Amino acid sequence: MLDIKxxxxxxQVTHELLNTFRLDCGRVVGIVGLYLMPTYASLLEGVPDxxxxxxxxxxxxKGVSAFWGDxxxxxxxxxxYHLLTEVGRTSRWMPPVTYYAWLQSGAMSDSxxxxxxxxxxxxxxxxxxxxxxxxxKRALRELSWKELAKGCELD
Numbered sequence: 772m773l774d775i776k777x778x779x780x781x782x783q784v785t786h787e788l789l790n791t792f793r794l795d796c797g798r799v800v801g802i803v804g805l806y807l808m809p810t811y812a813s814l815l816e817g818v819p820d821x822x823x824x825x826x827x828x829x830x831x832x833k834g835v836s837a838f839w840g841d842x843x844x845x846x847x848x849x850x851x852y853h854l855l856t857e858v859g860r861t862s863r864w865m866p867p868v869t870y871y872a873w874l875q876s877g878a879m880s881d882s883x884x885x886x887x888x889x890x891x892x893x894x895x896x897x898x899x900x901x902x903x904x905x906x907x908k909r910a911l912r913e914l915s916w917k918e919l920a921k922g923c924e925l926d
Contacts (some may be wrong), residue, residue, distance in 0.1 A: 772792065774825070779809055781923050790802040790904065790909045791851050792817045792904075792907075792912070792913050793880070793911070794911070794912055794916055795913050796800065796914070796915060796916055797902065798876055798877075798916040798917075799874065799876060799877075800874040800876045800911075800916070801874065802873070802874060802904070803873040803874065803875050803888075804838075804839060804872070804873035804925070805870075805871070805872050805873075805903065805907060806838070806870070806871040806872075807861070807867070807868050807869065807870045807871070807897070807903070808865060808869055808870070809867060809868065810827070810864075810865050810868060810869045810894060811827075811865075811867070813827070813830075813862070818855070818860075818862040818864075818870065819856075819862065819863070819865070820862070820863075821863075822892040828846055828892075830874070831846070831869060831871075831892050832844050832846060832887050832892065835867060835871065835890050839890060842873065842888055842889070842890045842898055842921075842923075843890065843920060843921040844889075844890045844891075844892065845889060845890070845891050845892070845914070845919045846891075846892045846893070847891065847892070847893040847894075847911075848893040848908070849865045849866060849893075851866060852865060852866075852896070853865075853866070854862060858880055862871050865894050866894040866895045867896065867897070868894065868895055868896060868897045869892065869893075869894055870891075870892065870893050870894070870895060870907070870910065871890065871892050872890070872891050872907055872911060873888065873890045874887075874888060874889050874890070874911070874920075875887065875888045875923070875925075876920065877917065878898075878922065878924065879917065879920065879922050882922030883922070884922030884923055884924060885923075885924060885925055886923050886924070887916070887921060887922050887923060888920060888921065889896050889914070889916070889919050889920040889921070891911055891914065893911070894907055894909050895910060902911070
């Protein structure tokens with residue numbers, strides 16, 4: 772990752788470098804960390820509802836600092852839900868996988884920092900016919916980096 776960080780600083784990054792890709796806004800970002808887990812891993816019994824989902828998302832957002840430190844976090848709301856009907860009651864489930872990606876890029880034009888970063892959380896399926904890198908690119912390509920990311924120093 773050190774070579775990628777140096778090249779980010781020098782503005783020489785192309786999306787052919789390992790773990791980098793271009794967002795629709797034109798910004799090239801590098802994946803510093805990538806993590807996934809079952810969305811409802813902590814649900815031992817019962818069914819989720821909107822209140823539980825909100826609590827879960829808040830916990831996911833707060834939990835980022837435990838493994839990646841204090842970073843700006845953006846949650847992409849789930850675009851789809853699974854409906855499950857049992858005993859006459861229909862429940863709404865978010866997609867089964869929660870993804871976390873810590874991204875870094877070059878400096879923002881209005882920042883004194885050397886780089887910029889953002890942690891993104893999103894929900895989806897585990898698509899086994901494509902790579903995790905491709906799944907990440909597809910899910911995050913529409914990010915508005917300038918609005919969401921913050922300046923940072925390189926670790």
